Amino acid sequence: MTELDEKSLGACGLSAEQAKIYLFLLGNGMSPAKGISLKTGIGRPLTYKILEQLTELLLVEKREDVGKVTFFRPCHPKRLKELASKRKEEMEHSSLGLQSALGLLTSQFNALQDKPNIKFFEGEEGIKHVYEDILATGRDIVIITSPIHEGRQEVLHLIKEQVKKQAEQNIKTRAITPHHEGKITAMPIDEDEKHLITRKMVPSEKLNIPAQIIVYEDKVAITNFKESLVTVLVESKYIAETFRIMFEYIWDSKE
Template sequence: MLHDNILVDLGLSKEQSQVYEVLLEFGYLPARVIANKVNLSRPLVYKILDQLIINGLVRKDESKTKVAVFYPEHPNNLKNLIEIKEKEIEKIKESFEMMYSRLLSEYNFYVGKPNVLFYEGKKGVTRVHDEIIEENKDILLIRSIFDRPTELEGKELDKRIKEQAENGIHTRAITPVTPYLSESIKTDFEKLVTRRVLPKDKLSLPSQITIFGYKIAITSYKEEIFTTIIESKDISETFTVLFEYLWSTAIDPEEWLQTNT
């Protein structure tokens, strides 16, 4: 029929589109007549009519005759199918976005290129924590002096770190000495965090560095938040060597507090 292909594109089956077009052309019809016009069995036509009624494209009228008749709803209701299609596409896009970084990572690893992704805002921070859980590797962390979350962000961060600990992920963290150091170290044990500190004049980074597996996440907190995630064995090993050097020069926070308070 004339509009079959378009109706199928909207999500109707070929048989549904045939039945709907017959009703558009002839109006009130019983299932028997519809079945004859589309050359389908009557039980199948009844099933199709029920589906079209659910989709808001057909109505059933049993008030005027002993035999039920069916008639089409306004074609404007077809727009509902477009909305459903758009929602399905959005879900597919979301699923693809979640999978894309993994596909790109595997491809770049195969061809020997670093995999680099860039995120703006809190989305990048969330993505880093998601990838940490996915990788399930221990973390090396160099904190930024500007990494001081709000109360709400702090609660979300604590939730993420707790999830890491529940997955057995340990963290070695090098942090600058700050006024809230004594408060921060109270929960290190339960969060599987081992910490060392350096004075601000020796460790004053505008960005935080997180190393896990072959990935490095660099998150800038100084002004607007943005995150770069790099996946590369060579680059990861380079950052790890730098971390270990800093670790060797840093001191235990308890020791710092004892000698500086």
């Protein structure tokens, strides 16, 4: 009995244990379940179960007329050819069934791929989640800042730490920042180069938005700094592409 023999029987639909027992019987002739179990190394309860399966497949014949002990003997190997043909027919039938369902399955898969993954966060946890995700992806980002975040003292330390961590990971940032009176950024503008930030200033009356927008990879993070601190994280290739196009439009505008 060789590994190749077992693999050949496996091609007929037999399990490794079924093949092992059938090949044992072919090589040793009629045997009791106890002897089969000892010689094949397959536990006796499982041996009985497999012998019943092989009997149903007409590969093994049960003999109870020899004595008090039940013996089993192999049937002619031509039965394997019949099983192989039957399996081939079943596989062809399954293939036809799969082919007819493939269109629907593909449509469902595509719909799932196009469906945005949206997460909502309240408080600082949303900002922390987005910042950690940016560091994990390691991709460059674009951001449209909100002048209102300067009044949110509870998040300024998070922004400062994030800017430093991004620079340490060589993550480049392009930022569009509304210009307004007083302090305009969480970090001094003269440190932009050190932190790998390229910035465009725009008049605050043109872009006095209450929410900050960060686009990275296939994700868009929108954090509302006015009233409740809420972050919406949208994962969608096309939505991220849309925001990037909007960003580039503002970036390239002369004003």
